[in-house]
Amino acid sequence: MIAIPSRHRSLTLLAGVIIAQVLLLAVQIKRAGQVRLIRVWAVEMVSPLQRLTSWAIYGVEHGWGGYVGLRRAQQDNEALHAEMDRLKVRNAELEGRAIEADRLAGLLNFRETHREVPMLAARVIGGSPDSGSLLVYISRGSRDGIRRDMGVITPDGVVGKIIAVFPDTAQVLLLGDKDSGVGALLADTRTQGPVKGIGEPQLSLEYISNDEKVSAGEAVLTSGQDRIFPKDLPVGTVVEATADRKSPFMKIRVKPAAHLDRLEEVLVLLTRNELEMKKAADPSSEASPAPANAAKAPAKTQ
């Protein structure tokens, strides 16, 4: 017990009695909102402490959270970078698949729209180690029915022809190679002439007379005379056509319709037998040269 001097005892008692009665009043009295005064007082007394406590706890939590957050930030950063790299790879993979799907859809669509032409899809699996020749290897070979001199195309246009066949692969000579060619014609005038590779990205349309009117942008199509490619397949577009004073023929540069520098899937035209059968049915054409030669010089086969 706390010792209270006798002269202060009555004052202490007075204070206690008054406070007790004030509290008694506060318990009974209701302020606006029907809240008892004792509760108002209690809340007003406690709320600063609550605010102080809340502020202190928030400060500690915030500070601790910031410290822990900083420590974890580096780990999270590394993890996020790793995840981002993985997603980039995944995204590139998906984009590639989407592009591939588009290409395959294009191939399928092309096949569907050319049902009369038997063809076989193949994947480009490699290129030639020789930089002087434009060659690619495809994933189909003799076991799939691939034969020499079969035409190879994409939905965009002519690619080249089969020059060597192996059991599971085949070698394709691209149109841009110096030894390659295809029978072609100008879409507007139907003037025929062979398109030959010159070892460059562009092709050359040969044997078009200087008297012909050829303009840039004109489409060049297969003529079908080489008995490798069906008629009217896109070969390319005229880029430049100039008269050659030293020669009776024009100098015409053609941009290939097919993307010869980024081939991934191609279609092999299984048309040679049919053509040969047609040729067999047509006695007048029995003396025609081999298709490869026809491709190189289709004008001579006409």
Next chain:
Amino acid sequence: MENTEIYTGPEPHIEVHKYYAGVVSIAVLLALVLQAFFPVHFRWANYLELPLLVTLYFALSKRNPSSGLMLGMVVGLLQDSLSRTPLGLYGIAKTLVGFLGSSIGARVDVEHPIARFLLTVGFVFFHHAVFTLTSRILLAQHDEKYFTVPVLIASIVNAFIAIGMFPFLDRFRKPS
């Protein structure tokens, strides 16, 4: 409460009065009953404040602040209980009257009728002031006023009653 010892406060020469057993209790109960009874039948009785007079009388006579404030608290709480006021409103006022009356009684002679008259007038005002202050602060009854004519009349009426009542209560003192 009736067996009070000799006062040893700041004024030891002033006599401390003792009362027969039950006098204080009976006086308090009677004051409360009459306080409740008279105003019903007599309009002028609204000015009466018999519980205050009883509290003041015994506080002045006993001259012990502790017993004075306790008596005031009991009387005030009983008055609150019998009225419509919240418990503690009269209690606080009469506690302070009991404490202050005892403190004054221990220092000055309060036996003279004029002194009793003036003290009663003053304590009626003091009682009313404490009551008003408590009402304003705790009950938010800001229309209560510290000084009004009815309070003045009540103080005078109760002072005259005190002049007659206090000597009557003096008769129940134990002989010294």
